[in-house]
Amino acid sequence: xxxxxxxxxxxxxxxxxxxxxxxxxxxxxxxxxxxxxxxxxxxxxxxxxxxxxxxxxxxxxxxxxxxxxxxxxxxxxxxxxxxxxxxxxxxxxxxxxxxxxxxxxxxxxxxxxxxxxxxxxxxxxxxxxxxxxxxxxxxxxxxxxxxxxxxxxxxxxxxxxxxxxxxxxxxxxxxxxxxxxxxxxxxxxxxxxxxxxxxxxxxxxxxxxxxxxxxxxxxxxxxxxxxxxxxxxxxxxxxxxxxxxxxxxxxxxxxxxxxxxxxxxxxxxxx
Amino acid sequence: xxxxxxxxxxxxxxxxxxxxxxxxxxxxxxxxxxxxxxxxxxxxxxxxxxxxxxxxxxxxxxxxxxxxxxxxxxxxxxxxxxxxxxxxxxxxxxxxxxxxxxxxxxxxxxxxxxxxxxxxxxxxxxxxxxxxxxxxxxxxxxxxxxxxxxxxxxxxxxxxxxxxxxxxxxxxxxxxxxxxxxxxxxxxxxxxxxxxxxxxxxxxxxxxxxxxxxxxxxxxxxxxxxxxxxxxxxxxxxxxxxxxxxxxxxxxxxxxxxxxxxxxxxxxxxxxxxxxxxxxxxxxxxxxxxxxxxxxxxxxxxxxxxxxxxxxxxxxxxxxxxxxxxxxxxxxxxxxxxxxxxxxxxxxxxxxxxxxxxxxxxxxxxxxxxxxxxxxxxxxxxx
Numbered sequence: 001x002x003x004x005x006x007x008x009x010x011x012x013x014x015x016x017x018x019x020x021x022x023x024x025x026x027x028x029x030x031x032x033x034x035x036x037x038x039x040x041x042x043x044x045x046x047x048x049x050x051x052x053x054x055x056x057x058x059x060x061x062x063x064x065x066x067x068x069x070x071x072x073x074x075x076x077x078x079x080x081x082x083x084x085x086x087x088x089x090x091x092x093x094x095x096x097x098x099x100x101x102x103x104x105x106x107x108x109x110x111x112x113x114x115x116x117x118x119x120x121x122x123x124x125x126x127x128x129x130x131x132x133x134x135x136x137x138x139x140x141x142x143x144x145x146x147x148x149x150x151x152x153x154x155x156x157x158x159x160x161x162x163x164x165x166x167x168x169x170x171x172x173x174x175x176x177x178x179x180x181x182x183x184x185x186x187x188x189x190x191x192x193x194x195x196x197x198x199x200x201x202x203x204x205x206x207x208x209x210x211x212x213x214x215x216x217x218x219x220x221x222x223x224x225x226x227x228x229x230x231x232x233x234x235x236x237x238x239x240x241x242x243x244x245x246x247x248x249x250x251x252x253x254x255x256x257x258x259x260x261x262x263x264x265x266x267x268x269x270x271x
Numbered sequence: 272x273x274x275x276x277x278x279x280x281x282x283x284x285x286x287x288x289x290x291x292x293x294x295x296x297x298x299x300x301x302x303x304x305x306x307x308x309x310x311x312x313x314x315x316x317x318x319x320x321x322x323x324x325x326x327x328x329x330x331x332x333x334x335x336x337x338x339x340x341x342x343x344x345x346x347x348x349x350x351x352x353x354x355x356x357x358x359x360x361x362x363x364x365x366x367x368x369x370x371x372x373x374x375x376x377x378x379x380x381x382x383x384x385x386x387x388x389x390x391x392x393x394x395x396x397x398x399x400x401x402x403x404x405x406x407x408x409x410x411x412x413x414x415x416x417x418x419x420x421x422x423x424x425x426x427x428x429x430x431x432x433x434x435x436x437x438x439x440x441x442x443x444x445x446x447x448x449x450x451x452x453x454x455x456x457x458x459x460x461x462x463x464x465x466x467x468x469x470x471x472x473x474x475x476x477x478x479x480x481x482x483x484x485x486x487x488x489x490x491x492x493x494x495x496x497x498x499x500x501x502x503x504x505x506x507x508x509x510x511x512x513x514x515x516x517x518x519x520x521x522x523x524x525x526x527x528x529x530x531x532x533x534x535x536x537x538x539x540x541x542x543x544x545x546x547x548x549x550x551x552x553x554x555x556x557x558x559x560x561x562x563x564x565x566x567x568x569x570x571x572x573x574x575x576x577x578x579x580x581x582x583x584x585x586x587x588x589x590x591x592x593x594x595x596x597x598x599x600x601x602x603x604x605x606x607x608x609x610x611x612x613x614x615x616x617x618x619x620x621x622x623x624x625x626x627x628x629x630x631x632x633x634x635x636x637x638x639x640x641x642x643x644x645x646x647x648x649x650x651x652x653x654x
Contacts (some may be wrong), residue, residue: 063604095628115566172382179376179453180396180443181346194386 018025036253043246051240060249071232071248077222078229081143085150085211090204092151093158098188100159101166112163116156126152127220134221136177141223154207161206165199204264209259213252278585295525296325298483299450301346307356308341308507315341316352317507323485324439328477330486330494333504334530340455342504347453356437373445374451381436383428389415389439390424396447414446417476434465441473445480445605452484458493459639470496491531495519503527519569524650528569536567537618539649547649550612554587554647569648572606572620577632577641589647591640593615598632607632609640 004016015022039050039079043061045054057156065071096115100108131140131148139145177187193200215230222228229252233245272516301323315338323329323363331339344350346357348369357364364372375396384392390411391555397407415421418438419481423431431439437457458466458473474497477484489496494501496514503510503526510530511523522528525536539547539554547554547566554568575591583590593609596616600623607619619640 067392168425170382172378172380173384175347175369175386176348176376176378176382176440176443177395178349179372179374181370181373181399181447182395183368184372191384195384 003179023160039246039249039253043071043089043243043250045243045246047243050243052244061243061261064244065247065251066149068244071229071244073157073225074227074229074232077143077226080221081146081150081228082208082212084143084147084155086207087205088147089151089210090155090200093155093203093207094162097153097159097162097166098192101163102171112159118152119156123153123214123216127217130217131220140221141226143226146210146218146226146228149221149248150211153214153217154210156201157210161199161203162196168193180202198266202266205259205263205266207258283516286340286390293354294643298481300324300325301451301483301620302356302358303342303346304356304358306342306345306357308345308350308352309616314338316355319355319509320505320593321502321509321512322481324499326481326483328474328484328486328497328499330498330501331399331504332488332501332530335489337504338507339489341489341506341507343453343485345543346451346485347374347376372451373449374453375443375447375449377437377440377452377454377457379456381440381457381460383436383439383443388424388432389420389426389428389430392428392439393424393442393446395443397404397474399449402447410446411442414442416447417479418442420522427571430433433461434469437461437469441476445476445482450482452480452482453527454486456488457486458608459488459490459568465505466493467496472611473497495531503530521648522569522650524653528567528648528650533572533618533620535570535572535615536650537570537611537615537617538652539566539568541566549589554589554649566649566650567652570642571646572618573604574646575617575619575620575640575642577619579640583641587644589644591642593617593639593640595632595634595637598634609638609639616621 004019005014007013008015008018041054042050042052044057044059045051046056046058046060048053100112100115118258126149130145130152134140134142134145134149139148173191173195174184174187177191183192213230214228215234218228218231222231227263229248233248236242236245279556288415301321303319303321303323306316306319307314318337319338319342321342331342333339338424341350345352348364348367352365355365359372373630383417384395387395393411393414395408402410402416403452403465410425412421415424418441420435420438420442423435423439437460440442440457444454458469459470460469470493477497486494486497495518498515500514502514505526511518511527513521513523517533518527522531527537528534537549539549540582547568549568578590591609593611594617595607597606597608601607603623605621607621609617609619617640
């Protein structure tokens with residue numbers, strides 16, 4: 001156990017002194033991930049009901065999921081809405097972040113705070129508001145409606161990611177480009193965008209995930225043939241407890257984890 | 272027009288072609304009239320009139336916040352003045368956006384594009400002008416040769432030293448043959464030795480290109496070294512515009528005298544005969560235009576000399592008797608403070624030549640300092 005005596009940092013603190021910290025950190029990490037990972041063994045159960053730990057193993061609930069046209073259609077809908085949200089929220093959020101960052105206007109900070117309020121307001125308020133507003137214009141149960149509502153949630157994330165990236169960028173490069181003969185638009189696309197592209201991709205992936213994982217707004221404004229995967233899962237949980245949900249959850253955890261790891265990987269490349 | 276001719280129209284004269292100067296046909300004068308820019312109640316530029324001659328190297332020199340960068344940015348088109356006119360030649364530019372002004376610009380931070388190679392950086396303005404690939408390659412190569420970076424085209428920006436980055440920024444700014452070159456403290460990020468080396472190089476480059484150059488700096492030595500003329504600017508107004516020699520030897524006012532070089536200023540009093548006096552000495556009988564105003568005598572520390580045994584001709588020399596207060600060795604020169612009366616001290620700078628007798632000065636020594644009459648500078652005291 002020699003490592004316990006060694007110093008843990010550039011100070012005199014040893015790993016032994018820090019042992020309690022490691023234990024606390026480990027407990028916190030377990031508490032954070034157990035609820036997520038507990039569904040994985042449950043999804044491989046042979047039982048009719050959700051049980052942990054499973055008494056017999058099988059992949060029948062995966063067959064159930066992949067064999068059900070209802071689940072498959074919901075999955076396709078979720079991916080469609082996720083991709084569309086990504087395509088709308090990323091350019092909108094990037095343009096807003098750039099404009100507010102460059103303007104230096106007194107009101108820019110206030111406008112920024114206003115635009116990111118959807119991150120602070122309880123999502124259920126946005127859901128109720130969207131439900132009534134969409135009811136008047138016939139956007140409930142449509143893909144367009146849900147994409148618009150999800151864009152409200154995703155655009156602030158894009159703005160925060162892009163603004164953070166612009167902070168480390170030397171805007172003089174755009175001035176130089178303009179003095180050398182590039183219009184503002186050309187300077188942005190030729191000089192600025194290539195240098196923040198990894199942040200833009202990260203923001204796009206986060207937009208997709210925001211929509212893909214979202215359930216509250218989906219419950220209110222999606223339905224019928226355009227109901228999302230999360231809305232179906234929520235309904236299924238309410239009506240009958242079925243390990244198919246665990247199988248779907250496992251797949252969603254996998255998709256989300258891969259995308260998040262991708263954003264981390266891309267984020268590191270920019271540095 | 273062949274590529275070669277086009278290249279010369281671009282004012283890019285290489286070292287081996289330096290006899291074929293293209294100055295007259297390519298450089299443009301800049302006429303600035305009544306230029307005013309306000310930020311709130313603060314005047315960054317206050318009715319500035321400035322004529323920048325074709326092919327001239329003009330330096331805007333001033334302390335930080337004096338308005339020199341505001342003026343440069345107005346010429347580049349990055350800020351919109353509240354009033355006034357900026358003409359390039361006969362063309363009014365005040366409403367022209369920066370990308371249509373055709374000026375090359377070098378920033379303090381260089382602002383090289385890190386996602387492009389050295390050659391791609393330099394090619395950027397050519398590509399915007401739709402220059403063909405072959406000619407583009409040729410001109411990039413010649414520009415890089417001019418700044419002695421021929422071997423560096425394929426390098427990434429992060430593989431360059433500070434001085435090399437500076438040269439890439441320069442090459443990028445002149446490769447497309449602008450008729451005006453603007454530089455905003457381009458050397459301030461370099462260490463002292465490299466900066467002094469680059470000052471000389473920039474001066475040579477300017478001679479080679481013959482392009483009208485406006486250079487911003489707060490470093491008076493840099494301005495004196497490089498400029499054809501210096502525009503000293505303070506509080507948004509021009510304090511004096513002239514050649515380095517005149518700026519240094521005949522400052523127009525106390526600000527210029529104080530800001531450029533070292534100086535001590537002594538108050539002069541007029542006597543009944545209309546002469547300007549310090550204590551009981553006649554400083555000058557050649558009265559300045561506004562003889563009514565109070566005047567100051569500007570003494571440059573290096574123009575003073577220690578008087579030993581020789582007797583001075585009062586027709587040619589003014590003498591100050593005083594007591595040494597401080598004596599400091601600073602390497603190539605030594606510096607002394609000499610009290611000439613109760614309220615006034617003169618700064619004196621000596622060569623540290625081992626043979627010279629000034630090296631023996633000690634605080635408390637009585638000393639007599641001489642100043643040749645041709646080194647006398649008087650300015651009106653507006654304070």
